[in-house]
Amino acid sequence: PDVVNISKYAPRPGTEAAKMKQxxxxxxxxxxRRLSNLAARFVLERNIRMIGVFEEINVVEKNRRNITFGRTHNYKKVMVGGERFLGERLNVKVTSANLRYLCAEIVSSPNG
Incomplete structure (x- = not known):
């Protein structure tokens, strides 16, 4: 998974675990920290392996700086350039990657 919820353990009062040495x-x-770094490394490696892959995305977001993002079928976040419309479907080629999202160039719209 691209998101790992890492929580520090805390014993619940009144349980056997609360009586144990902490x-x-x-x-x-x-x-x-080590687990968070390991998870981040796995996500980055997986994102880098996506470079060169063709994907279909749905445009879902435009941020405050007018940068457009879409999502793949497996919910990978993809940044694309140009003026796009929310809900638009695009065929893209992944050109670069970082820890948070993939960057892609538009190849075509599925309808032409």
């Missing part, structure tokens, strides 16, 4: 907070923080 890890020091610096160990918990270190493990959480």
């Amino acid at each position: 890890l020091e907070s610096n160990i918990v923080a270190s493990r959480s």
Whole structure:
């Protein structure tokens, strides 16, 4: 998955776990940070493997800077250039990638 919810454990009062010796907070923080970094590395590697791939996207968002984003069938976020309309479907080729989204050039609209 592209999003991993990493939560630091906290014992619930009144449970057996609450009676057990707890890890020091610096160990918990270190493990959480290591796991977050590992998950980010996997996402970036997977995104980089998408470079050169052709995808069909649905335009779903225009941000404050007027940058257009779409989503693939498996919900990957894709940035595309040009003036596009929300709901428009586009065929794109992925040209670059980062941790948060793919960048693509428009190849065509599915209807021509």
